[in-house]
Amino acid sequence: MKNLLEINNxxxxxxxxxxxxxxxxHIPKGSVYGLLGPNGAGKTSLIRIINQITMPDSGxxxxxxxxxxxxxxxxxxxxxxxxxxxKSMKVxxxxxxxxxxxxxxxxxxKKRLQYWFEKFDISAWWGKKIEELxxxxxxxxxxxxxxxxxxxxxxxxxxxxxxxxxxxxxIAKEILQLRDEGATIIFSTHRMExxxxxCDEIALIHKSNKILDGKLSDIKRQFRTNTxxxxxxxxxxxxxxxxxxxxxxxxxxDFKLLGNELTLNVKLNxxxxxxxxxSFLTSRGQVQHFVELIPSANDxxxxxxxxxx
Amino acid sequence: xSKLKLIIHREFIAKVRNKSFIMMTxxxxxxxxxxxxxxxxxxxxxxxKVKEIVYVDNSGLFSKDxxxxxxxxxxxxxxxxxxxxxxxxxxxxxxxxxxxxxxxDSLEVLAKSIEFYSKDSPGMSVINSLETKxxxxxxNEKLNDFGIDLAQINASKIxxxxxxxxxxxxxxSKLINGLKIGVGAIAGYLLMMFxxxxxxxxxxxxxxxxTSRIVEIIVSSxxxxxxxxxxxxxxxxxGLLQFLxxxxxxxxxxxxxxxxxxxxxxxxxxxxxPAEQLEAAKxxxxxxxxxxxxxxxxxxxxxxxxxxxxxxxxGGFMLYSSxxxxxxxxxxxxxDTQQFMLPIMAPxxxxxxxxxxxxxxxxxxxxxxxxxxxxxxxxxVMLMRVPFGVSWYELAISMTLLLITFVFMVWLAAKIYRVGxxxxxxxxxxxxxxxxxxxxx
Numbered sequence: 001m002k003n004l005l006e007i008n009n010x011x012x013x014x015x016x017x018x019x020x021x022x023x024x025x026h027i028p029k030g031s032v033y034g035l036l037g038p039n040g041a042g043k044t045s046l047i048r049i050i051n052q053i054t055m056p057d058s059g060x061x062x063x064x065x066x067x068x069x070x071x072x073x074x075x076x077x078x079x080x081x082x083x084x085x086x087k088s089m090k091v092x093x094x095x096x097x098x099x100x101x102x103x104x105x106x107x108x109x110k111k112r113l114q115y116w117f118e119k120f121d122i123s124a125w126w127g128k129k130i131e132e133l134x135x136x137x138x139x140x141x142x143x144x145x146x147x148x149x150x151x152x153x154x155x156x157x158x159x160x161x162x163x164x165x166x167x168x169x170x171i172a173k174e175i176l177q178l179r180d181e182g183a184t185i186i187f188s189t190h191r192m193e194x195x196x197x198x199c200d201e202i203a204l205i206h207k208s209n210k211i212l213d214g215k216l217s218d219i220k221r222q223f224r225t226n227t228x229x230x231x232x233x234x235x236x237x238x239x240x241x242x243x244x245x246x247x248x249x250x251x252x253x254d255f256k257l258l259g260n261e262l263t264l265n266v267k268l269n270x271x272x273x274x275x276x277x278x279s280f281l282t283s284r285g286q287v288q289h290f291v292e293l294i295p296s297a298n299d300x301x302x303x304x305x306x307x308x309x
Numbered sequence: 310x311s312k313l314k315l316i317i318h319r320e321f322i323a324k325v326r327n328k329s330f331i332m333m334t335x336x337x338x339x340x341x342x343x344x345x346x347x348x349x350x351x352x353x354x355x356x357x358k359v360k361e362i363v364y365v366d367n368s369g370l371f372s373k374d375x376x377x378x379x380x381x382x383x384x385x386x387x388x389x390x391x392x393x394x395x396x397x398x399x400x401x402x403x404x405x406x407x408x409x410x411x412x413x414d415s416l417e418v419l420a421k422s423i424e425f426y427s428k429d430s431p432g433m434s435v436i437n438s439l440e441t442k443x444x445x446x447x448x449n450e451k452l453n454d455f456g457i458d459l460a461q462i463n464a465s466k467i468x469x470x471x472x473x474x475x476x477x478x479x480x481x482s483k484l485i486n487g488l489k490i491g492v493g494a495i496a497g498y499l500l501m502m503f504x505x506x507x508x509x510x511x512x513x514x515x516x517x518x519x520t521s522r523i524v525e526i527i528v529s530s531x532x533x534x535x536x537x538x539x540x541x542x543x544x545x546x547x548g549l550l551q552f553l554x555x556x557x558x559x560x561x562x563x564x565x566x567x568x569x570x571x572x573x574x575x576x577x578x579x580x581x582x583p584a585e586q587l588e589a590a591k592x593x594x595x596x597x598x599x600x601x602x603x604x605x606x607x608x609x610x611x612x613x614x615x616x617x618x619x620x621x622x623x624g625g626f627m628l629y630s631s632x633x634x635x636x637x638x639x640x641x642x643x644x645d646t647q648q649f650m651l652p653i654m655a656p657x658x659x660x661x662x663x664x665x666x667x668x669x670x671x672x673x674x675x676x677x678x679x680x681x682x683x684x685x686x687x688x689x690v691m692l693m694r695v696p697f698g699v700s701w702y703e704l705a706i707s708m709t710l711l712l713i714t715f716v717f718m719v720w721l722a723a724k725i726y727r728v729g730x731x732x733x734x735x736x737x738x739x740x741x742x743x744x745x746x747x748x749x750x
Binding site: 014015048051052053070073076078080082083084085086087088089097098100101102145 | 312315316319323517518521522523524525526527528529530531532533731744747748
């Protein structure tokens with residue numbers, strides 16, 4: 001079984017509003033899968049369907065080879081975008097309650113919680129109420145209750161929002177470790193920098209439709225523009241630029257090098273290669289800088305969304 | 310433990326551990342008994358002060374026998390002192406009041422010209438008692454004038470006391486009827502209070518889960534319906550526990566109180582009657598009757614009432630609290646609940662009013678019967694009717710209707726609840742709620 005989760009042709013309507021339109025996504029086992037999209041695209045609707053909070057109007061979902069059913073709630077850990085715990089309930093009691101709702105026995109839940117509380121160095125908070133904790137502390141507790149039952153599938157909706165950089169890094173590390181231990185992770189966000197760092201594959205949802213999905217590296221390849229940033233030390237910058245324009249497409253560049261080199265963005269045409277550009281440059285002066293402009297997840301996101309608007 | 314049990318357990322513990330629950334449970338019966346004892350004590354204290362009333366009888370009609378001292382009023386004949394001197398003494402505060410009976414030619418005029426002077430305005434009971442004395446005297450005089458023998462009149466007075474039976478052979482009396490009204494009214498009123506208090510508590514709990522956003526985590530583990538049901542059952546259990554504790558506490562405290570202070574429960578119930586009337590009531594009823602009342606209280610269908618109370622409490626509570634839960638789910642904060650609360654509260658209050666207005670007059674009248682069938686008012690109105698004896702088929706109709714409606718309402722509320730708990734922002738309208746009900750899955 002290659003895919004842990006297969007979402008096939010899912011449609012969801014709220015009254016007259018179609019929140020998901022024939023969405024199919026396959027999530028490989030052991031991957032970090034980025035579910036991307038602007039606000040209101042349908043990410044949360046899809047996540048709620050995976051969590052069986054709502055049911056799809058049509059389509060089906062296969063989890064670990066079986067159609068999604070109520071017993072699967074124990075296989076899933078979910079950290080919603082809007083976090084929350086019972087404010088006046090004690091941390092330990094609350095975590096135990098939530099663990100038991102996920103199907104753990106009380107003794108098992110206690111053992112696991114102890115492990116996590118020690119790992120995060122928060123054992124002293126066991127008897128405190130959530131309202132006595134700072135926001136960052138509460139978020140650690142929230143993370144623990146999401147992962148404590150060792151779910152096969154972890155769904156994080158904007159996991160870093162509200163975390164300070166140190167805690168965000170701690171959580172990111174834990175997420176990757178959970179993946180290494182075999183968990184599959186769905187990572188829903190519209191913050192692209194974290195996507196670059198963490199995701200193996202992504203799907204882009206826009207206006208209820210999936211408009212893009214696949215391996216992040218494949219998508220980047222698909223979105224590459226064959227444009228290179230070049231920096232050249234030459235005594236005749238104007239002449240070189242004019243000559244370049246005859247062969248390639250040339251755009252002004254907005255990066256800086258140490259000296260007063262000629263800096264340009266150069267786009268290859270269909271009938272020339274990067275090597276041709278490089279040999280052209282070396283024959284004209286000292287090459288200081290030569291880098292392909294790989295589209296960032298952010299660029300891809302904006303491009304794809306604009307194209308579909 | 311199944312998930313539903315876990316939820317019920319959490320809700321129950323959260324409710325029971327709450328400080329206000331503990332205060333309400335243990336303090337209110339104490340307060341109730343303390344208040345009752347205080348009122349009783351004050352009444353007694355108030356009556357202990359004997360009122361000294363002096364009279365000046367210039368008509369020569371009245372004698373010492375007409376003004377016999379009672380427990381709370383003593384009379385003194387000051388005719389020899391004269392009207393002015395007597396008034397002065399009263400004004401100086403030596404006496405409670407002065408009754409001035411002038412000399413008149415006819416009894417009719419006399420009856421209208423008697424005066425009472427006092428420093429402070431006299432209590433109604435004092436005046437009533439004086440008027441009764443005068444009226445009796447004048448009537449007797451008048452009868453004498455007509456040449457009618459007073460002894461014959463007295464001999465002709467034979468009190469009648471209609472004994473009331475129903476066909477199940479239960480004997481009843483007017484006093485018992487009053488008692489039944491009281492028991493029914495208390496049960497109905499208590500039920501309304503409990504539904505409101507615990508229903509609101511369910512609603513608050515829903516709003517709390519929604520605003521703290523934990524609800525999304527919970528419903529990713531359990532079905533919204535389970536969560537709602539668990540909440541309702543958890544709160545109902547807390548309510549029943551409170552009832553039970555109240556019952557036990559009131560029993561213990563009143564037993565202790567009557568043992569320690571020698572306060573008779575019957576006296577406590579009649580403590581709000583003025584001493585004279587109490588006296589009269591006791592004479593009219595007779596000590597035997599007092600015992601009879603206690604016997605009849607015991608003869609009321611107590612077990613049946615208890616079982617029905619539990620049934621209607623649970624039925625009514627489930628019905629209403631599912632609505633409260635739906636309202637809680639529909640809004641983001643408690644201030645937004647107002648517009649939805651009115652339609653929930655209205656039938657409850659209507660139930661109590663209809664109960665008070667109709668059941669008291671005629672417990673088996675058509676309005677009373679109708680409202681004891683309608684599921685939204687039946688828990689209250691039927692409980693009020695039960696002490697008067699309600700036939701099994703009527704109970705069966707009422708209970709069946711309640712059960713069907715409650716299942717339907719829980720189902721309907723669950724639909725609103727399921728959508729509402731995940732909706733934030735805009736305050737929904739009734740139209741929105743209707744739309745939510747139609748959402749699939």
